[in-house]
Amino acid sequence: MASGSTLKMSTEIAQKIRQHGAETYPHECCGALLGRDGVGADGTAIAGGVQLPTREIAALFPLVNRRDDSPRNRFSVTAEDVREAEKAAGQKGLDVVGWYHSHPDHPARPSQYDREHAWPWYSYVIVSVANGKPAEMTSWRLSDDRAAYACEEIVVRDHAAR
Amino acid sequence: MGVKVIIPTPLRPYAGKRDSTEVKAGTVGEALGRLTTEFGDLRKHLFTDEGKLRSFVNVYVNDEDIRYLAKENTPTKDGDTISIVPSIAGGCD
Numbered sequence: 001m002a003s004g005s006t007l008k009m010s011t012e013i014a015q016k017i018r019q020h021g022a023e024t025y026p027h028e029c030c031g032a033l034l035g036r037d038g039v040g041a042d043g044t045a046i047a048g049g050v051q052l053p054t055r056e057i058a059a060l061f062p063l064v065n066r067r068d069d070s071p072r073n074r075f076s077v078t079a080e081d082v083r084e085a086e087k088a089a090g091q092k093g094l095d096v097v098g099w100y101h102s103h104p105d106h107p108a109r110p111s112q113y114d115r116e117h118a119w120p121w122y123s124y125v126i127v128s129v130a131n132g133k134p135a136e137m138t139s140w141r142l143s144d145d146r147a148a149y150a151c152e153e154i155v156v157r158d159h160a161a162r
Numbered sequence: 163m164g165v166k167v168i169i170p171t172p173l174r175p176y177a178g179k180r181d182s183t184e185v186k187a188g189t190v191g192e193a194l195g196r197l198t199t200e201f202g203d204l205r206k207h208l209f210t211d212e213g214k215l216r217s218f219v220n221v222y223v224n225d226e227d228i229r230y231l232a233k234e235n236t237p238t239k240d241g242d243t244i245s246i247v248p249s250i251a252g253g254c255d
Binding site: 070074079083 | 170171172173174175176203206207217218220227247248249250251252253254255
């Protein structure tokens with residue numbers, strides 16, 4: 001079910017996410033999405049009853065997957081990594097607005113595990129990597145009641161973050 | 163002056179868009195209890211249905227992880243800062 005929210009990114013950033021997924025295949029990659037929420041409300045109310053504006057990704061903060069024990073089907077970003085990502089975002093005048101990870105040889109659909117471990121408000125970008133080649137990329141946001149993930153539209157275009 | 167609680171970005175929509183708040187509390191558990199009394203919508207994102215802190219919710223008192231202190235019984239005093247910091251997890255099945 002579409003939430004009506006939109007995530008914008010440049011072709012360069014979309015390419016970097018796909019490339020990261022290909023580089024770490026058959027393991028999952030992960031990283032932070034640095035950006036900002038735009039003005040104007042063209043989204044559906046799912047975060048604290050607040051209208052969701054269009055969100056723009058301006059930079060990435062690639063991270064190391066901390067799940068050494070099960071890196072093919074799990075990723076983990078520690079609280080220390082989150083703080084590092086927030087610091088990097090702050091230095092650019094941005095916020096950490098979400099996270100990306102890959103699904104090696106699985107569709108770009110959130111798993112139950114993804115949903116159970118998700119935070120609200122963040123955008124969760126998933127790129128499917130099939131036989132080492134990046135394929136479909138999707139973005140999701142957790143609903144207020146934690147019951148569902150809503151798909152958000154990804155708009156990729158040159159200089160989207162300007 | 164009470165204990166300052168820093169609210170992480172993804173939870174601010176559920177806390178009146180505030181990035182921090184102040185509560186009177188003698189322990190971390192009390193502070194989180196007061197916080198979720200004031201902002202009821204925060205509760206389900208911080209605690210499981212059984213009332214336990216979710217595994218991906220990390221709590222620090224003055225930069226010390228409460229897992230290495232006395233967890234939710236960690237004492238707090240006026241002037242302390244409690245930070246709630248996310249960790250992120252997921253996977254394809």
